[in-house]
Amino acid sequence: MEVRLPGRVELFFPTDGGLPLLSCPRCKRDLDEEAVVKHLEPHNPFEPAPVATCAACGESRAIEDWTTDGSAFGNLAFVFWNWSSPLRASFLAEMEEWCGRPVSVVHEHI
Numbered sequence: 001m002e003v004r005l006p007g008r009v010e011l012f013f014p015t016d017g018g019l020p021l022l023s024c025p026r027c028k029r030d031l032d033e034e035a036v037v038k039h040l041e042p043h044n045p046f047e048p049a050p051v052a053t054c055a056a057c058g059e060s061r062a063i064e065d066w067t068t069d070g071s072a073f074g075n076l077a078f079v080f081w082n083w084s085s086p087l088r089a090s091f092l093a094e095m096e097e098w099c100g101r102p103v104s105v106v107h108e109h110i
Contacts, residue, residue: 004077008045009064012106013071020071022063024054031066039063072104079108 004010013020022031022039031039031052039050049062064073076099080087087105096103 002079002081004079006075006077009049009073009075010077011040011068011071011073012077012104012108013068014106015108021069022052022066022071023069024057024059025061025065025067026059027054027057028067029054029056070106072106074104077106 011020019033019036019040022036023029024031032055035052039052049064051060052063052066053060078095092103092105
């Protein structure tokens with residue numbers, strides 16, 4: 001097991017060769033690939049999160065507030081190497097209680 005504590009909010013996503021999909025929480029349109037790449041770059045954790053504006057509806061939100069598909073924003077990750085079984089719901093509930101925040105499961109394939 002590996003614990004990742006990046007010191008900033010990071011987008012954790014499956015490493016299957018593609019970029020993560022981020023969609024507008026208001027109209028559901030996907031953020032274009034160039035904007036996704038721009039927002040994956042590190043930013044100063046003491047400043048507000050970068051803001052992305054939807055090309056379809058004009059909604060502006062912090063990048064962490066955009067909807068992710070199979071990915072998750074976070075500042076803490078537990079990586080279970082070579083783990084083929086699904087994590088038990090009771091384990092995830094215990095992790096949420098321990099962290100005091102919702103827990104997302106992101107499947108990485110190397």
